[in-house]
Amino acid sequence: MFKRLFWVSVGAVLGVIAVSKAEAYVRANTPDKARQFLLGPDQDHVMQRSLRGLFEEFNATRIAREEQLNAQYADRLS
Numbered sequence: 001m002f003k004r005l006f007w008v009s010v011g012a013v014l015g016v017i018a019v020s021k022a023e024a025y026v027r028a029n030t031p032d033k034a035r036q037f038l039l040g041p042d043q044d045h046v047m048q049r050s051l052r053g054l055f056e057e058f059n060a061t062r063i064a065r066e067e068q069l070n071a072q073y074a075d076r077l078s
Contacts, residue, residue: 019047 023046026038039046 023047 023039027035027043030038035043040049042049
Protein backbone atom coordinates (compact mmCIF):
# COMPACT_ATOMS: atom_id res chain seq x y z
CA MET A 1 0.00 0.00 0.00
CA PHE A 2 2.74 2.45 0.94
CA LYS A 3 4.75 1.55 -2.17
CA ARG A 4 1.78 2.38 -4.35
CA LEU A 5 1.14 5.65 -2.55
CA PHE A 6 4.82 6.54 -2.85
CA TRP A 7 4.93 5.88 -6.61
CA VAL A 8 1.67 7.70 -7.26
CA SER A 9 3.05 10.67 -5.33
CA VAL A 10 6.31 10.54 -7.28
CA GLY A 11 4.36 10.42 -10.54
CA ALA A 12 2.20 13.38 -9.54
CA VAL A 13 5.23 15.44 -8.54
CA LEU A 14 7.05 14.59 -11.78
CA GLY A 15 3.92 15.49 -13.75
CA VAL A 16 3.69 18.88 -12.09
CA ILE A 17 7.38 19.53 -12.71
CA ALA A 18 7.09 18.48 -16.37
CA VAL A 19 4.07 20.71 -16.95
CA SER A 20 5.70 23.70 -15.30
CA LYS A 21 8.90 23.21 -17.33
CA ALA A 22 6.91 22.85 -20.56
CA GLU A 23 4.92 25.98 -19.77
CA ALA A 24 8.11 27.92 -19.01
CA TYR A 25 9.60 26.71 -22.31
CA VAL A 26 6.51 27.79 -24.24
CA ARG A 27 6.54 31.19 -22.57
CA ALA A 28 10.22 31.74 -23.31
CA ASN A 29 10.38 30.47 -26.90
CA THR A 30 7.12 31.41 -28.61
CA PRO A 31 5.88 34.73 -29.97
CA ASP A 32 3.14 36.52 -28.04
CA LYS A 33 0.34 35.68 -30.52
CA ALA A 34 1.15 31.97 -30.46
CA ARG A 35 1.45 32.04 -26.67
CA GLN A 36 -1.98 33.67 -26.38
CA PHE A 37 -3.40 30.97 -28.65
CA LEU A 38 -1.89 28.16 -26.55
CA LEU A 39 -2.29 29.56 -23.05
CA GLY A 40 -5.15 32.01 -23.49
CA PRO A 41 -5.21 35.73 -22.83
CA ASP A 42 -4.65 35.29 -19.06
CA GLN A 43 -1.24 33.64 -19.23
CA ASP A 44 -0.41 34.01 -15.55
CA HIS A 45 -3.19 31.77 -14.22
CA VAL A 46 -3.25 28.82 -16.62
CA MET A 47 -2.82 26.16 -13.94
CA GLN A 48 -5.51 27.63 -11.69
CA ARG A 49 -7.96 27.82 -14.62
CA SER A 50 -7.19 24.24 -15.60
CA LEU A 51 -7.64 22.92 -12.07
CA ARG A 52 -10.86 24.87 -11.59
CA GLY A 53 -12.18 23.53 -14.90
CA LEU A 54 -11.30 19.96 -13.96
CA PHE A 55 -12.95 20.36 -10.56
CA GLU A 56 -16.13 21.86 -12.07
CA GLU A 57 -16.31 19.13 -14.71
CA PHE A 58 -15.83 16.44 -12.07
CA ASN A 59 -18.59 17.89 -9.90
CA ALA A 60 -21.00 18.21 -12.82
CA THR A 61 -20.36 14.59 -13.83
CA ARG A 62 -20.69 13.42 -10.23
CA ILE A 63 -24.00 15.22 -9.75
CA ALA A 64 -25.38 13.86 -13.03
CA ARG A 65 -24.38 10.31 -12.09
CA GLU A 66 -25.89 10.66 -8.61
CA GLU A 67 -29.17 11.84 -10.13
CA GLN A 68 -29.12 8.94 -12.57
CA LEU A 69 -28.52 6.41 -9.80
CA ASN A 70 -31.13 7.99 -7.53
CA ALA A 71 -33.72 7.84 -10.31
CA GLN A 72 -32.79 4.24 -11.10
CA TYR A 73 -33.12 3.07 -7.52
CA ALA A 74 -36.20 5.19 -6.81
CA ASP A 75 -37.95 3.40 -9.70
CA ARG A 76 -37.07 0.04 -8.14
CA LEU A 77 -38.55 1.01 -4.79
CA SER A 78 -41.76 2.47 -6.22
